[in-house]
Amino acid sequence: MAKALHRAFHVGFSLLWGWLFLNSVLRWQHNGAAALAAGLGLAALFFLLAKFAAPCLDRLSPKAFRLGFGLAFALYAALFCWLAWLLAEIPIMDLAAVLQTLPELLENGRFGVWNAYYVICNNNLGLALVLGGWYKLAGIFGFVPSADLAGVAPGIALNALAILASVALVCLLARRLFRSNGAVALAFVLCAGFAPFVLYAPTFYSDTLSLPFALLALLAWTYYRTEPQPGRRLALLACMAAAAFFGYAIKGSVVVVLAALILQLFLEKGGKQAAKAALALVLCFGLLFGSYRAWQRLSFIDWAEEDALALPLTLWFCYGSHDEGNYSQADFDAAMSVDTLAERKALLNARLVQTYRSYSPAQLAEFMTQKAAITWGDGLYDAPEFLATPQRANWTHRFILEGQPGYMPLIYYCQAYLYMLQLLLLAGAVSAAVKNAAPGPLTLARLCVTGLIFFLSFWETKARYAFNFTPLLLLLALAALLNLARVHSTHP
Numbered sequence: 001m002a003k004a005l006h007r008a009f010h011v012g013f014s015l016l017w018g019w020l021f022l023n024s025v026l027r028w029q030h031n032g033a034a035a036l037a038a039g040l041g042l043a044a045l046f047f048l049l050a051k052f053a054a055p056c057l058d059r060l061s062p063k064a065f066r067l068g069f070g071l072a073f074a075l076y077a078a079l080f081c082w083l084a085w086l087l088a089e090i091p092i093m094d095l096a097a098v099l100q101t102l103p104e105l106l107e108n109g110r111f112g113v114w115n116a117y118y119v120i121c122n123n124n125l126g127l128a129l130v131l132g133g134w135y136k137l138a139g140i141f142g143f144v145p146s147a148d149l150a151g152v153a154p155g156i157a158l159n160a161l162a163i164l165a166s167v168a169l170v171c172l173l174a175r176r177l178f179r180s181n182g183a184v185a186l187a188f189v190l191c192a193g194f195a196p197f198v199l200y201a202p203t204f205y206s207d208t209l210s211l212p213f214a215l216l217a218l219l220a221w222t223y224y225r226t227e228p229q230p231g232r233r234l235a236l237l238a239c240m241a242a243a244a245f246f247g248y249a250i251k252g253s254v255v256v257v258l259a260a261l262i263l264q265l266f267l268e269k270g271g272k273q274a275a276k277a278a279l280a281l282v283l284c285f286g287l288l289f290g291s292y293r294a295w296q297r298l299s300f301i302d303w304a305e306e307d308a309l310a311l312p313l314t315l316w317f318c319y320g321s322h323d324e325g326n327y328s329q330a331d332f333d334a335a336m337s338v339d340t341l342a343e344r345k346a347l348l349n350a351r352l353v354q355t356y357r358s359y360s361p362a363q364l365a366e367f368m369t370q371k372a373a374i375t376w377g378d379g380l381y382d383a384p385e386f387l388a389t390p391q392r393a394n395w396t397h398r399f400i401l402e403g404q405p406g407y408m409p410l411i412y413y414c415q416a417y418l419y420m421l422q423l424l425l426l427a428g429a430v431s432a433a434v435k436n437a438a439p440g441p442l443t444l445a446r447l448c449v450t451g452l453i454f455f456l457s458f459w460e461t462k463a464r465y466a467f468n469f470t471p472l473l474l475l476l477a478l479a480a481l482l483n484l485a486r487v488h489s490t491h492p
Contacts, residue, residue: 002270003436006443009267010433013446016453017429021422023369024377028415035379035412039419046420049189050485054182065181069171069188076192077164084160084201086396090389091147094121095205098128099155102145105132110300118301119309125296126249127206134158149391155204162209163201166471167191169215173475176222177441178482187478194474195414196467199383199400206251207381210468213247214448217257218472222441225268237277241284249292251468253459256451258285263447267439307340314348316460321355325371325461371461372453376422378463379414381470421477425449428480442479445472 025032057065091099101114105128111118118125135145138154145151167188174187191197200208217240224236240261247254261281265274297303318331334351335344359367387400399406429446452469459465 002267002439006267006439007433007436009443009450010429010436010446013450014426014429014433016450017422017426019369020372020376020453021419021426023373024422025419027370027373028377030408030411030415032415035415036419038412038416039423042416042420043423046186046190046481047484050182050186050481054180054186054482054485057181057185060181065184069181069184072188073168073171076167076188077160080164080198080201081157081160083198083396084156085153086394087199087202087387087400088149088152088156088391089202089387090391091152092386092389094124095203095386096147097121098124098131099145099147099151101128102132102135105300106136106139106145111302115302116305116309119303119305120311122296122301122310123252124206125300127209129300130209130250131155131158131204152202152204152391156202159204159208160201162211163197166211166215167197169212169219170471170475170478173215173219173222173441174478176219177479183478183482186481187475190474190478191471194417194470195410196379196381196383196470199380199387199414200467203383203386205386207464207467210247210251210254211471213243213250213254214257214469215471215475216243217247217261218441218444218448218475221261221264221444225441233277234280237280238284241281242288245285245288245292247468248289253452253455253465254468256455257448258282260444260447260451264439264444267443310341310344311335312341312345312348314345314352317458318348318352318355319460320371320456320458321352322367324374327460368457371457374461375456375463375466376453377418379416379418380411380463381467382462382464385464421473424477424480425473428476428483431480431483442476445476448472449476 025036028035060068090096097117101111101117104111104114118128131145135143135154143150143154145155170191171184171187174183177183220236220239220243224233224240227233227236241258244254244258244261247257258281262278265277265281268274269277312335315331315335318335319326319328322328331348331351335348338344338347356364384400384402388402390397390401398404399410401407428442432442432446449469449472452466456465
């Protein structure tokens, strides 16, 4: 039964991902065919690296490889941080608002003037607490949160650490899954070539600071699945729940990792063991979530204004239910036209049901396809939106500012890279469906991606909302390359 479900999942994932890929190409605002051709060229280049270069590295001694890899990673990290500094932008939108609230948090330990903002945008509280703690440390060296270059420097540093940690985790997972020098090196090259990591380096927002947590949950799973001791298994389950929770506290969409872990338990373990482990996962996550909510109410926010100001999550589902799925002033105005939170929930629930009932099946399919193409079909992941307000002029703006000579080449490179990743993910999923081997860590990665696809099909539509799961795409692309090159066995 488990193997049948495993195959059915991979068949479904292949069909779903294939549809996303096809529409990403067909609906791209520029020349999708040209970007696809470039993506095929990149895929061929990486295939050659996997086939011929990666095996050569396996002949190196562990010490020699560690030294070479360490030097390469240090060089990449130095270049990455330099580019992050050059790309520094003036914070905009919610990032600007969160940054403005930090002096009050650091001075008083809670919010006063900005209390209403976190009643309304409670999803940004986790981000504010992470940044607040970091800026508390930075304050020892005289840094103060502000919109100028010195004020954003600590945030950029933290963001660079989060992205570089994600690259390191992808490489570590490559080592855990494929146990070869070549796989680790290829993982590193895939990450180094992924330009959106650099483009998002100066934007210390929830999309980037939540990057490592799905990887941490996956890493803990690789230890859990082979751990014989019950006590250690329970500790690893707690680690997975913690990774899912802390990722969720920064970026709500990371909660799909918890659902993916539960499904993986039943696919891979089954029976009573899966049920007990799933219960432990949920209890650990629930304990952390309940403690966090209580901590909010006791320490940081005065909830007296909740009834007058708070917005239910349904509002963001309403945003994502019509037009292009983006922010809707009409939905917001409707929500604020009533006096209490309960009335807002009832009004928005009715509005959401009415909107979806207005679609015919064909219209709904077209709407969902359009949303998916916007979310998963942008190789830049909306990065230019943040990079359009630079702190100071330098050569990088020839590439990141619309109308400059390097802007279109950058767009086509990023889109080609995205198509390469999408093609490799599709190839990997089809291979897993055909082989139907036992479920493994790559199945968990695909479950996480599937969960995000379904979540973002109904949530507000933005390409950057898919950015925090891109390390999983890179890992799955790596697995497909190695499988195609037949140089290592992979874990489905």
